[in-house]
Amino acid sequence: MKRFTCLTLAAVALAAVASPMRAQQDTTRGVRIGLSYQPGVKPGVVVMPVSGSWGDSVQAMLQRDLDFGDRVTVMSGDAVNATATAQGSGGVNFGVWSTLGAAAVVQVALAPTGAHVILYDIAARRVAQMRDFPLGGRYGDAHWRLDVHGMSDEIERWITGVRGIARTRILYVRAGRVYVIDSDGYGAHAVTEAGTVMGPAWSPDGHTIAYSKLGSNGWSIEIRDLDSDAEHTLSATPGGLNMTPAFAPDGKSLAYGHGLENGTDIYVANVAGGPARRVTVGRGTDNVSPSFSPDGSRLAFTSGRNGHPEVYTADIDGSNTELLTPFNFGDQNYRSNPEWSPDGLTIAFQSQLAGRFQIMTITLRDRTVKQLTNDGINEDPSWAPDGRHLVFTSSRTGAKQLFVLDTESGRTRQLTHADGARLAAWSRYLAPTP
Amino acid sequence: MTRTIRLAPIALLAAAALAACGKKAPPAPPPAPVVNQDSINAEQARRDSIARAEQARRDSLAKAQADADRLRQAQAAARKALTDVIYFDFDTDSLTNASRGTLDAKIAALSANPDVKLRVAGNTDDRGSDEYNLALGQRRAASAKRYLTDHGITADRIDVISYGEERPVATGEDEAAWSQNRRDEFEITAGGDNLKATP
Numbered sequence: 001m002k003r004f005t006c007l008t009l010a011a012v013a014l015a016a017v018a019s020p021m022r023a024q025q026d027t028t029r030g031v032r033i034g035l036s037y038q039p040g041v042k043p044g045v046v047v048m049p050v051s052g053s054w055g056d057s058v059q060a061m062l063q064r065d066l067d068f069g070d071r072v073t074v075m076s077g078d079a080v081n082a083t084a085t086a087q088g089s090g091g092v093n094f095g096v097w098s099t100l101g102a103a104a105v106v107q108v109a110l111a112p113t114g115a116h117v118i119l120y121d122i123a124a125r126r127v128a129q130m131r132d133f134p135l136g137g138r139y140g141d142a143h144w145r146l147d148v149h150g151m152s153d154e155i156e157r158w159i160t161g162v163r164g165i166a167r168t169r170i171l172y173v174r175a176g177r178v179y180v181i182d183s184d185g186y187g188a189h190a191v192t193e194a195g196t197v198m199g200p201a202w203s204p205d206g207h208t209i210a211y212s213k214l215g216s217n218g219w220s221i222e223i224r225d226l227d228s229d230a231e232h233t234l235s236a237t238p239g240g241l242n243m244t245p246a247f248a249p250d251g252k253s254l255a256y257g258h259g260l261e262n263g264t265d266i267y268v269a270n271v272a273g274g275p276a277r278r279v280t281v282g283r284g285t286d287n288v289s290p291s292f293s294p295d296g297s298r299l300a301f302t303s304g305r306n307g308h309p310e311v312y313t314a315d316i317d318g319s320n321t322e323l324l325t326p327f328n329f330g331d332q333n334y335r336s337n338p339e340w341s342p343d344g345l346t347i348a349f350q351s352q353l354a355g356r357f358q359i360m361t362i363t364l365r366d367r368t369v370k371q372l373t374n375d376g377i378n379e380d381p382s383w384a385p386d387g388r389h390l391v392f393t394s395s396r397t398g399a400k401q402l403f404v405l406d407t408e409s410g411r412t413r414q415l416t417h418a419d420g421a422r423l424a425a426w427s428r429y430l431a432p433t434p
Numbered sequence: 435m436t437r438t439i440r441l442a443p444i445a446l447l448a449a450a451a452l453a454a455c456g457k458k459a460p461p462a463p464p465p466a467p468v469v470n471q472d473s474i475n476a477e478q479a480r481r482d483s484i485a486r487a488e489q490a491r492r493d494s495l496a497k498a499q500a501d502a503d504r505l506r507q508a509q510a511a512a513r514k515a516l517t518d519v520i521y522f523d524f525d526t527d528s529l530t531n532a533s534r535g536t537l538d539a540k541i542a543a544l545s546a547n548p549d550v551k552l553r554v555a556g557n558t559d560d561r562g563s564d565e566y567n568l569a570l571g572q573r574r575a576a577s578a579k580r581y582l583t584d585h586g587i588t589a590d591r592i593d594v595i596s597y598g599e600e601r602p603v604a605t606g607e608d609e610a611a612w613s614q615n616r617r618d619e620f621e622i623t624a625g626g627d628n629l630k631a632t633p
Contacts, residue, residue: 196600199565212568218595219568241572241596244565257569261576261594264569286569302566308525309566334525336563350563357563379563423564 042073043103045159048084048092052110054139058148062106064184065152065166068413070389070406072159075102094125104128104159108151110135115151119158129158136432142187149183150432165384167430170391170415171200171209172402173423178211180226181402183384185415191226199244199289199423203251206430208271210234210245210254221245221256223271236269236276244289247271249296255279255316257288266290266301268316279318291340291347292316300324300338300347311338311349311362324362325349325369335360337380341387342428348372348381348390359392361407372405382426391415393422508631513622515539515632516552520578522616525562525570527577537578540620541585542632549625553593554578557619559612560599571596578618593623 045066050059067074083096092105097120105120114134121128133151137143146167153164168183176196181188196214203209207227212219221234221242234242240260247254254271257264263284269276280287285305292299293313300313306323314321324347325335334352341347345364350357351371359373359381376396383390384404394403400422402415415424518540520533529537544550556575558567575594583589604614 198568198598198600214597214600217593240594241568243568257565259569259572261572261579263573284573286566286573288569289563289565302563304525304566304570309563334562336566355561380565 042071043159044075044101045072046075046080046084046097046100046102046105048087048105048107050108050110055108055110057140058108058110058115061145061148061184062108062152062155065149065164066156068166068184068404069152069156069160069164069386070409070411071156071162072104075100092120092122094120094122097122106155115148117151117155119155129155134432142182145182145186146430147432153429162386163429165386165389165429168385168427169206169430170382170402170427171202171211171425172416172421173197173200173211174416174418174421178209179421181416185417188416188418191224191229192222192231197222200425201245201247201254202425202427203247203271204249204428205251206427208247208251210247210256210271212243212245212256219243221254223254234269234271236274237267246290246292248292249294255290255292255299257286257290259286264288266299279314279316280321281318289337291338293340294342294344300340300349302336302338309334309336311335311347313347313364324364324367325351326367339381339383339390341383342385343387346387348383350379350381359390359405372407372410378403380423382424384426385429389426391424391426393424505631509629512543512547512629512632513626515543516547516550516622516626516629517620519620520618521613522574522618524559524612524616527556527570527573529577529581533578534581537581538585539632541582541587543629544582544587544591546630546632547625550622550629551591551593551624552582553595553621553623555601555619555621556594556596557601557603557615557617558599559615560602561612562599564599568596568598571598574616574618578620 047059047062047066049055063074066072079100083100087093092107097105102122105122107118107120109116114132116132117130118127119129133147135144135147137147149166152166156162156164166183169180170183172179172181177190177194178192178197178200179188179190191209192211198212200209200211208223208225210221210223213222218240219242222231223234224231234254237258241258241264243257245254245256252271253268255266255268258267258276259265263282264286265282266279266287267276268279279299280301280303282303282305285303287301287303287305289302290299291301296316298313298315300311302309303312310323311325312321313324335349338347338349346361347364348359348361351360356377357379358371359378361370361372362368373394376394379393381390381392388406388408390405390407391402392405393400399419401417402421402424403412404415405412518536520536521530522528523530554575556571556573558570562570572594575596579592579594582592599615602615604611
């Protein structure tokens with residue numbers, strides 16, 4: 001009983017910490033639908049049929065995006081479809097939807113340059129939100145799809161108070177090239193030439209990526225502008241091994257592993273050029289895979305300094321190094337590839353159990369470890385901007401593929417369907433191009 | 435009368451001719467050839483010299499062939515010594531005794547061939563993190579280089595690179611495959627055309 005009270009207090013305290021941001025969103029967004037998001041409770045949402053030649057695509061994308069967000073239940077089935085068709089594009093029959101269990105109904109009208117979206121709050125029997133969304137590009141192309149995803153994300157925010165993650169993309173490596181794929185699994189294409197690359201990373205604004213590339217004299221960090229396709233080499237530490245780049249939250253510097261002949265250490269260098277600053281002093285061991293804390297003050301990384309790979313954290317100047325993942329001496333366990341969550345509270349990593357990697361999280365406050373996968377070999381987690389979903393590599397189907405996991409519900413979906421996809425990196429929210 | 439006398443030798447001759455026709459005459463001995471021994475000797479000498487030259491050519495070719503075979507074998511031995519793979523235990527860059535022996539043979543071959551340069555490529559099995567394994571491969575390559583330079587090979591002759599777990603030679607999820615993949619490979623990047631045998 002006492003334990004329960006403590007837990008409740010802790011939950012209330014956490015909620016109090018989290019609430020100012022929500023409250024602020026509520027006030028800045030004006031009227032918000034009268035639904036409070038609770039874990040395990042997913043309000044029912046209906047996306048009405050959309051008329052026009054690309055209407056069914058828009059409806060399908062909104063339904064899929066809201067479904068993939070894992071915060072609402074997208075309602076479907078004969079009764080829902082029949083009711084939606086009967087009501088057409090006219091008014092919404094609150095009584096019928098209420099009977100069917102819908103909390104919100106989304107109505108979209110396509111116009112030549114955009115979409116007019118109305119969100120109905122069924123319980124309150126009123127229009128909760130209304131807005132025009134510009135849709136760029138041509139119907140069905142990458143730009144247009146990105147704008148439709150942005151619309152989904154805003155609708156999800158209207159309903160749940162949290163912006164969706166549909167307007168994002170994921171980088172990965174396949175057959176020696178960096179690929180990019182939309183969050184819903186569409187539009188996979190290579191962004192680098194044939195070669196051998198590893199460890200792609202996004203800049204926070206999503207316009208630039210970094211990766212390591214094998215050349216005749218070793219591995220270099222390449223920085224590539226996705227808009228112009230121009231690639232340039234980070235020249236701070238030429239030669240040898242340069243790997244696992246990670247952009248700082250301000251996008252101006254990169255942390256990465258660099259090694260010649262005496263182990264690999266983590267360095268930080270400006271994207272624009274100039275000398276590198278060494279962060280770790282590994283004394284001949286391997287220190288790789290840095291991940292910045294959201295405020296840019298600390299790094300999580302993999303280090304073999306104590307015999308086998310473990311996850312450590314350190315200040316950005318290398319001081320205050322701490323072992324994050326607990327281990328027992330003498331075992332062969334192996335923990336690596338940390339990814340700091342966007343809210344800064346959790347680090348995802350991979351841990352070997354019975355010789356197979358599984359995805360785990362550890363909280364920074366109390367070091368609570370949670371195992372998230374157990375099927376096949378699961379590696380290289382990367383957080384979605386919502387800090388709730390992770391993309392990772394899994395061999396569960398036999399070949400390496402990317403999967404997306406909702407860390408709250410455990411629901412998993414397969415993102416890629418091409419053999420050998422790995423080393424995923426999830427972008428931040430991709431802001432519309434002004 | 436005179437006419438008769440003059441005809442008498444003709445008649446005799448005719449009689450003799452007739453007699454000759456009736457009886458075989460012994461064959462006349464063939465004229466003895468006129469022999470020039472000098473010419474014969476010269477010709478023989480010419481033939482002998484050709485035969486000797488041909489034999490010398492055959493001997494020389496055979497010797498060249500044998501030399502070339504020996505050289506090729508020596509070069510192959512040197513090349514093998516220089517490029518022999520070394521293997522590692524799991525998650526370590528420590529050299530095994532077997533690896534040290536393999537590296538000692540490289541030191542001898544490198545010493546006999548001062549123009550040779552080597553590239554050491556470190557590789558891992560696929561059990562660890564793809565990324566961490568790049569660093570481990572680099573350490574394995576550096577470990578072999580350090581052994582060579584510690585034994586007198588100048589550092590600029592040895593170049594290192596890591597392929598991590600990206601270039602396996604054996605597939606399979608068992609120790610037989612893993613142990614084949616945890617390796618350093620050695621590539622001759624300069625001076626490999628006329629290798630000298632290790633003394």
